[in-house]
Amino acid sequence: MEHQPYRLAEEFDRFLGDPDDPGEVFSHARCVELDDKEEFPADICRRFQEWGLPEQYVPVEYGGRLRDYEQVLQLVRAVARRDLTCAIGHGKTYLGGVCVWVAGSAEQGARLGAEIMAGVPVSLGLTERAHGSDLLAGDVRTDDKAADTEGHWLVSGEKWLINNATRGSVLALLTRTRPDGGPRGFSVLLVDKRELDEDTYRHLPKIRTHGIRGADISGIAFDGARVPRGALVGAEGAGLEIVLKALQLTRTMCAALSLGAADHGLRLGLDFAEERELYGRRLIDLPQARQVLAGAAADVLLHEAVALVAARAVQTQTAELGVTSAVTKYLLPTGTDQVLADLTGLLGARAFLKGVYAGGRFQKVARDHRIVGLFDGNTLVNLNSLVNQFRSLARGFRRGTGDTAGADAACDLTAPLPPLDPARLTLVTRHGSGVMAGLAASVDEITRRAEQNPVIGPVAAAARRLLDVTTAVHAEMEEYQGVLTEVPPAAFEVARRYTLCWAGAACLGLWTHSTDHFGDDPGTGELWRDGRWLHTALDRLLVRLGEPAAAGEETYEELLGALRAARSSGRLFSLLPQRLPERQPVRTGAAAVESERTSC
Amino acid sequence: MPVPTTGHTTESLTTWLAERIALYLKRQPAEIDPDVPLAEYGLDSVAALSLCGDIEDDFDLVIEPTAAWDYPTVHALAGHLVEELAAEAAKDGGA
Numbered sequence: 279m280e281h282q283p284y285r286l287a288e289e290f291d292r293f294l295g296d297p298d299d300p301g302e303v304f305s306h307a308r309c310v311e312l313d314d315k316e317e318f319p320a321d322i323c324r325r326f327q328e329w330g331l332p333e334q335y336v337p338v339e340y341g342g343r344l345r346d347y348e349q350v351l352q353l354v355r356a357v358a359r360r361d362l363t364c365a366i367g368h369g370k371t372y373l374g375g376v377c378v379w380v381a382g383s384a385e386q387g388a389r390l391g392a393e394i395m396a397g398v399p400v401s402l403g404l405t406e407r408a409h410g411s412d413l414l415a416g417d418v419r420t421d422d423k424a425a426d427t428e429g430h431w432l433v434s435g436e437k438w439l440i441n442n443a444t445r446g447s448v449l450a451l452l453t454r455t456r457p458d459g460g461p462r463g464f465s466v467l468l469v470d471k472r473e474l475d476e477d478t479y480r481h482l483p484k485i486r487t488h489g490i491r492g493a494d495i496s497g498i499a500f501d502g503a504r505v506p507r508g509a510l511v512g513a514e515g516a517g518l519e520i521v522l523k524a525l526q527l528t529r530t531m532c533a534a535l536s537l538g539a540a541d542h543g544l545r546l547g548l549d550f551a552e553e554r555e556l557y558g559r560r561l562i563d564l565p566q567a568r569q570v571l572a573g574a575a576a577d578v579l580l581h582e583a584v585a586l587v588a589a590r591a592v593q594t595q596t597a598e599l600g601v602t603s604a605v606t607k608y609l610l611p612t613g614t615d616q617v618l619a620d621l622t623g624l625l626g627a628r629a630f631l632k633g634v635y636a637g638g639r640f641q642k643v644a645r646d647h648r649i650v651g652l653f654d655g656n657t658l659v660n661l662n663s664l665v666n667q668f669r670s671l672a673r674g675f676r677r678g679t680g681d682t683a684g685a686d687a688a689c690d691l692t693a694p695l696p697p698l699d700p701a702r703l704t705l706v707t708r709h710g711s712g713v714m715a716g717l718a719a720s721v722d723e724i725t726r727r728a729e730q731n732p733v734i735g736p737v738a739a740a741a742r743r744l745l746d747v748t749t750a751v752h753a754e755m756e757e758y759q760g761v762l763t764e765v766p767p768a769a770f771e772v773a774r775r776y777t778l779c780w781a782g783a784a785c786l787g788l789w790t791h792s793t794d795h796f797g798d799d800p801g802t803g804e805l806w807r808d809g810r811w812l813h814t815a816l817d818r819l820l821v822r823l824g825e826p827a828a829a830g831e832e833t834y835e836e837l838l839g840a841l842r843a844a845r846s847s848g849r850l851f852s853l854l855p856q857r858l859p860e861r862q863p864v865r866t867g868a869a870a871v872e873s874e875r876t877s878c
Numbered sequence: 879m880p881v882p883t884t885g886h887t888t889e890s891l892t893t894w895l896a897e898r899i900a901l902y903l904k905r906q907p908a909e910i911d912p913d914v915p916l917a918e919y920g921l922d923s924v925a926a927l928s929l930c931g932d933i934e935d936d937f938d939l940v941i942e943p944t945a946a947w948d949y950p951t952v953h954a955l956a957g958h959l960v961e962e963l964a965a966e967a968a969k970d971g972g973a
Contacts, residue, residue: 414922460915460923460947461926461944462947666925666928667928670931673931706927706928706931706943708930708934760904762902762921762928763903763920764920
């Protein structure tokens with residue numbers, strides 16, 4: 279069955295051309311070169327503009343094409359698969375706009391939407407040098423004592439480590455508008471640098487970075503900049519609330535960056551194993567190499583499943599996005615860093631060298647991806663946010679409450695998505711997680727299917743074990759449910775386990791609700807049939823939860839076969855079909871013939 | 879079991895809130911001065927949002943998570959809850 283978000287991503291990818299062709303604007307060779315020179319990929323971003331990518335960042339109500347977040351996920355993933363600097367440097371404009379989509383007026387939304395679609399870069403100014411993730415300590419402020427505050431805010435202070443602070447023309451700025459206002463002392467101002475007196479602001483130098491070296495990570499300092507009163511987004515004093523809601527959206531969408539990086543890394547690892555030959559044996563024929571590749575492949579599909587459910591849940595269970603986004607923003611970056619670390623073991627020195635294998639792209643993607651776990655709410659911030667919600671999550675699980683209908687719709691890929699209603703975003707998930715509350719029903723469903731089809735038996739057994747562990751994890755959460763200050767390390771560990779259980783519940787939900795629609799595809803159908811991708815996903819999660827393995831070598835061998843078949847037939851290795859614009863690798867020998875045959 | 883929504887006073891709610899916040903902060907309820915902002919006890923702004931879940935659970939009253947930002951002391955929050963409970967009771971009575 280066709281799935282629209284993948285179709286459009288495929289079309290976009292085709293427009294961008296074959297990345298292996300150095301003559302293309304958005305080629306691998308060009309990205310490596312720009313990274314070496316630490317240059318912003320401006321020419322590549324113009325290609326995105328030509329295709330209309332910025333329209334996908336603007337909600338339809340403001341004149342753009344953003345209707346389903348699942349679509350943005352796949353488009354940004356396609357960019358990230360080639361280069362994270364481009365994905366982050368360009369996708370940042372979405373981040374800059376999102377406060378307005380969440381809380382701005384219709385007029386503000388329409389005006390900003392038009393700017394974004396015209397190619398104006400927009401940025402989001404949150405962090406400051408002295409305060410890191412502590413937004414409430416921000417010093418960028420308005421000065422109410424100045425003479426002409428009637429028509430303007432007078433903004434002073436410095437934002438630092440801001441993506442596109444220099445390139446961006448418009449900046450959504452978290453500003454302290456009331457010195458003693460506590461969490462109500464902040465407002466979001468949509469500052470248009472083009473309207474400011476040039477003497478009242480300056481850019482801070484580009485910061486040199488370990489990864490995404492071409493990105494514009496810099497800062498901006500204001501000194502009495504006159505910002506019109508109309509720049510206020512939402513209510514005065516609502517800034518922190520707006521930003522925390524906006525971050526729920528952006529943290530979920532960060533999954534696209536991790537998915538793309540993993541697609542790229544897995545491709546490089548597979549190609550290397552297929553091509554590398556020592557002493558008459560190819561790397562791909564060695565059991566250790568096969569195990570690493572199959573494990574990475576299992577993780578890639580697991581992450582894709584979680585991201586699919588999470589991106590759909592943005593619209594189907596918006597009120598639980600505080601949990602969904604924290605789980606996703608923790609799990610995908612850390613899980614993808616691990617995939618890249620595992621593949622590093624496979625590539626050996628080639629993972630480290632520049633210019634020896636594949637233009638040094640592997641060391642680049644591994645470096646570039648490191649930022650994803652750091653920005654937009656780091657790993658600990660996300661786990662901490664889950665610990666803060668342990669009380670309601672444990673209570674919800676005990677009672678079986680949460681938005682289960684919304685979770686079901688997120689898991690059924692054929693279900694139409696309702697439009698996003700930003701008013702339903704909330705800082706606290708009140709009644710637990712609908713994804714978790716639906717776990718028991720999914721386990722019943724797969725158990726029922728296993729009675730009809732005994733091949734699924736081991737998958738159903740793994741699902742039952744996941745339910746047991748999930749129940750135990752919620753009991754552990756009850757022990758820490760009073761912990762709201764000075765969170766002990768053990769509570770972070772419980773939160774980590776919670777994210778693994780949530781991921782398992784999402785995978786089971788996705789498989790049980792969607793497998794009947796996707797098992798027939800000639801390419802990706804075999805991943806769905808007999809619960810194959812689900813089997814390895816549950817195995818990976820259970821092992822990380824400290825449980826015995828749930829899938830044997832033969833299951834992983836089948837997955838490896840599917841990975842090789844996808845590569846040799848020009849498909850993305852993914853849960854749903856998508857063709858890639860790359861030319862086919864030319865391979866000799868029996869294995870290549872064999873994998874060609876499997877793809878038919 | 880939800881506590882019945884009638885008969886709450888600022889005083890009874892002050893006691894309830896002080897107990898709950900003491901639990902969060904691992905302190906004795908007597909240590910919580912109802913007129914001192916909760917932030918000064920180390921209850922950060924994000925943690926304070928969790929109060930709404932307990933309030934809903936014990937009083938069957940849905941309040942904005944940010945109520946603790948708008949009413950930053952135990953006294954202020956108790957006053958807000960009394961008003962909200964009264965409004966809720968009036969609505970139920972009229973229905």
